[in-house]
Amino acid sequence: MAEIPVLKIGDCLLVSIQVDMHDRLAMELQDELTNRIVADRARGVMIDISALEIVDSFIGRMLNNIAAMSRVLDAVTVVVGMRPAVAITLVELGLSLTGVRTALNVDKGLALIREAIDDPGGALGRRER
Amino acid sequence: MWAETRAAIEEVSRSRAARGLTPSETATFVFSLKEPLFDLMRQKVGKDADRLAEEIWTATMLLDKLGLFTAEVFQKSREEIIARQQRELLELSTPVVRLWEGVLALPLIGTLDSERTQTVMESLLEEIVNSGAEIAIIDITGVPTVDTLVAQHLIKTVAAARLMGADCIINGIRPQIAQTIVHLGLELGVVSKGTMADAFALALRRLGKTVVDRSPEC
Numbered sequence: 001m002a003e004i005p006v007l008k009i010g011d012c013l014l015v016s017i018q019v020d021m022h023d024r025l026a027m028e029l030q031d032e033l034t035n036r037i038v039a040d041r042a043r044g045v046m047i048d049i050s051a052l053e054i055v056d057s058f059i060g061r062m063l064n065n066i067a068a069m070s071r072v073l074d075a076v077t078v079v080v081g082m083r084p085a086v087a088i089t090l091v092e093l094g095l096s097l098t099g100v101r102t103a104l105n106v107d108k109g110l111a112l113i114r115e116a117i118d119d120p121g122g123a124l125g126r127r128e129r
Numbered sequence: 130m131w132a133e134t135r136a137a138i139e140e141v142s143r144s145r146a147a148r149g150l151t152p153s154e155t156a157t158f159v160f161s162l163k164e165p166l167f168d169l170m171r172q173k174v175g176k177d178a179d180r181l182a183e184e185i186w187t188a189t190m191l192l193d194k195l196g197l198f199t200a201e202v203f204q205k206s207r208e209e210i211i212a213r214q215q216r217e218l219l220e221l222s223t224p225v226v227r228l229w230e231g232v233l234a235l236p237l238i239g240t241l242d243s244e245r246t247q248t249v250m251e252s253l254l255e256e257i258v259n260s261g262a263e264i265a266i267i268d269i270t271g272v273p274t275v276d277t278l279v280a281q282h283l284i285k286t287v288a289a290a291r292l293m294g295a296d297c298i299i300n301g302i303r304p305q306i307a308q309t310i311v312h313l314g315l316e317l318g319v320v321s322k323g324t325m326a327d328a329f330a331l332a333l334r335r336l337g338k339t340v341v342d343r344s345p346e347c
Contacts, residue, residue, distance in 0.1 A: 080294065084254030087292040096288035103294040104261055 004029050006036050012044040012113055013037065013075075014106075018051045026062040033066055037073045044113035045070050048106055050081030060095040067100040076116040077101065080109035135198065142199045146206040155203045159196040163189070223249045225256040232332045233262040233295075234325070238271030246282035250289055257295045264332040265290050268325055270301030280315045287319045296320075296335070300328040 003025060007014040013036055015029065033045060047063065049055070067077040080103045082090075090097065101116075103109035138159065145155045166188055174181045223245070226234040235253055239245075253265060267286070272279070287297040300322040302310070310317070322328040333340065 079292075082292050082294070084251065084258060084289075084293065087254060087289040088250060090292055091285045091289045097292060102292055104257065104263070105294075108261075108263070108294060 006032060008040055011042055012046060013042045014046050016048040021059050023058055026059055030062060030066055034069050037070055037075050042075050043117045045075050045077045046109045047079050048081050055086045057093050060090050064097050064099055076113050078103050078109040078112050080106055138199050139202045142202040143206045146203050152200050152203050156196045156200050159199050163192055219248055223252050225252050227260055231263045231336055233265045236268040241279045241282050250286045254289060254293055257293050263295055265295050265297050266328045267297055267299045268301045275306045275309055277313055298322055298328045300325050
């Protein structure tokens with residue numbers, strides 16, 4: 001997994017996708033992330049896709065899957081920095097990623113993760129409320 | 130020489146189109162030249178019927194061409210006006226307003242069709258990126274009817290904004306529209322408030338801000 005580094009910040013994992021995603025890379029990322037969540041006992045996962053210009057249905061589904069998997073592993077997933085064009089494309093594809101939390105930038109994403117970790121009663125968070 | 134004539138006719142035709150005259154009125158402007166011209170020819174040529182017919186035929190051809198040209202310019206300038214108005218309408222009707230730090234408002238006025246929704250969605254998402262807003266208030270007080278298509282457009286806009294990390298609040302749903310939405314079995318999947326004031330109050334509360342009355346002695 002040389003292409004997409006997974007960084008650990010406190011009890012959060014930060015993934016910044018800077019290269020074009022292809023399907024195999026997406027699967028590897030999914031694999032790596034789930035392993036790291038368990039190994040590092042991470043409580044939050046932040047996926048920064050601000051550099052991503054093309055998101056197809058497969059990548060969209062992968063984001064959804066990662067969120068679902070980390071939820072099972074007791075971690076909160078936040079996708080940050082989605083571009084307007086990407087958001088429109090995903091909506092047109094019918095993928096509104098209802099299970100994924102989103103934030104505008106890394107700053108707000110971290111705050112969202114903090115909020116969700118500190119307030120497990122509202123574990124589903126305001127996004128899904 | 131004809132370039133000059135054409136330019137002159139073009140100008141007349143354009144100004145008439147802008148003033149809202151009908152195309153036949155504009156074309157008559159050119160065709161009305163026929164009568165004096167034919168009179169003049171009759172005087173000049175005199176009794177030679179063959180030559181007169183020939184001259185009149187040439188003149189008619191010329192004037193008809195000019196008349197058609199007039200009508201063409203007229204139509205083109207009308208189409209330009211319509212296109213410009215359409216563009217202006219599209220820009221005018223989709224303003225995104227910053228109500229507060231982190232709160233955007235999107236007052237929608239008029240019927241939502243696919244093209245407008247696209248513009249609305251794009252300008253809203255751009256503004257979310259630019260301002261870093263967390264909450265967008267969509268005001269549909271000015272939307273006369275909501276059918277399944279319009280609702281679909283609204284849902285798409287809300288979903289796209291959510292993907293960017295911003296929450297939406299809808300306000301200004303009319304009683305008639307509320308009935309329609311329920312009868313159609315639609316689920317907007319978004320918080321809905323009665324008025325813009327209520328929506329704004331909720332937005333401020335979510336941002337952890339409160340509005341207090343200033344005490345009288347201040």
